[in-house]
Amino acid sequence: MNIGAAAKLxxxxxxxxxxxxxxxLVPPADRTTSGYRDYSTPDVHQLRFxxxxxxxxxxxxxxxxxxxxWRDRTRQSADVKRIAREHVADLEGRIAKLQDMVDTLKTLADTCHGDERPECPIIRRLEGESVAPEVR
Amino acid sequence: MNIGAAAKLxxxxxxxxxxxxxxxLVPPADRTTSGYRDYSTPDVHQLRFxxxxxxxxxxxxxxxxxxxxWRDRTRQSADVKRIAREHVADLEGRIAKLQDMVDTLKTLADTCHGDERPECPIIRRLEGESVAPEVR
DNA sequence: GCTTGACCTTCCCATGGTTGGAAGCCTTAC
DNA sequence: GTAAGGCTTCCAACCATGGGAAGGTCAAGC
Incomplete structure (x- = not known):
């Protein structure tokens, strides 16, 4: 099949x-005489993987x-599991960073009046002034 | 001051x-006669912002x-707050996506023996087989 | 006054994963 | 035969950042 069909599938x-x-990442696809890439069902499975x-x-x-x-029939599931666990740790690290940002911003936004006045703890925080004393 | 000092500060x-x-994002810095960028304290404050x-x-x-x-003294804190809230929503969307991945992977890894045997639910999931029936 | 080393300048390249587009060939349907 | 749509390769862009080369500048020490 052509690349478009393989893409869809x-x-x-x-x-x-x-x-x-x-x-x-994948081996070069077979080519038809006219130069089109030609994909088999296993190729599609690999792409789906x-x-x-x-x-x-x-x-x-x-x-x-x-x-x-995947291709190694003698693989040890421990190897797969290790990669997955490392990846989870990486993801969790990224989540923690984003969550820190969210927590900070939410705190700031909660204390921001959000009206027509210019006074704004968010801006003050970005300026570098400590906003902590605002905790009332 | 030179760019290096501004960077440090x-x-x-x-x-x-x-x-x-x-x-x-910032206006072109002043230049000394020799072509070096020259920064003032307000410039540094802007960079810190x-x-x-x-x-x-x-x-x-x-x-x-x-x-x-920040530069607009007549700004409305509502505008700042809105940007912050939109950004929080964006961050939370990204967190949710990452958390989904983590949850899925943890579930898969938990059911993976992680020993010398090749059988592995993580690989099975990537192959496309449903792993749900494995739920015990 | 000269050397040395630390700084500055601009310019190009690379990252990662993905999308977009242009120019040109191939295939299929009518 | 022609039109449409799919395929090819190549080049560029995104975003924010870092690396490095080649060359100019400054300040300190001698």
Whole structure:
């Protein structure tokens, strides 16, 4: 099948399929005599695997490892589990950072009048003035 | 003062100061006769403002708006508050997505033996097989 | 006054993952 | 035969940041 059909079936855009091939995440696709990329059902499965891993936030580098483990019938589930756990730790670190921002901003926004007056704890905080004493 | 001193005082790297000037987030700095950028204390305060806003996850576009409000003595705190709330909503959306990934992966990893055997629910999930029936 | 080292300048490149577009070839349907 | 749509490659952009090269400038020490 053509790249468009493979894209539709796998959920990976044609653009990204070509990109994954270019960076070596997937092997070069077969070509028809006219130069079109030609995909088989297993190819589509592999693309779908990649798509699902991306949806779970795995980086391309991590996916390369996961694909290797997928293809390796003698793989140890411990290896897969370790990658997943490391990835979870990474995600949780990012969540914690974002949550800190949210907490700070919510606190500031809660003490901001939000009316026509210019006085604003959010701006004051960005200016560098401590807003803590405002805690009433 | 030179860009290096401004960088140290503001917490914004010299690279980024030049970049912010290039994209118009800050006005072009004064120059000495020899062409060095020359910064005043208010300049440093502005850079520090930007730095703090970045630390709270605001995009450069949002910061441009915040800087405008900062400079506007007739600003309405409602405008600042609205931007902050929108940003919080954006952050919370990103957190929710990451949290979904974490939840999924944790569930999968918890049911993965993590030993020398190849059987692995994480891989199965990426293959597309539903892992839900595994729920015991 | 000269050397040295630390600073500054501009310019280009790379990151990661994705999208967009342009120019040109191929296929399919009418 | 022609039109539409799919395919090819190549180039650029996003966002924010860092790295580095090549060359000019400044200040301190001798």
């Amino acid at each position: 796998s959920g990976v855009s044609a653009k990204m399929i070509r990109y994954y091939e270019e960076i070596g 990649i798509r699902r891993a991306r949806d779970l936030g795995f980086s391309v580098a991590e996916i390369a490892t996961l694909l290797g483990l | 503001s917490g914004v790297s010299a690279k980024m100061i030049r970049y912010y000037e290039e994209i118009g 930007i730095r703090r806003a970045r630390d709270l996850g605001f995009s450069v576009a949002e910061i441009a708006t915040l800087l405008g409000l």
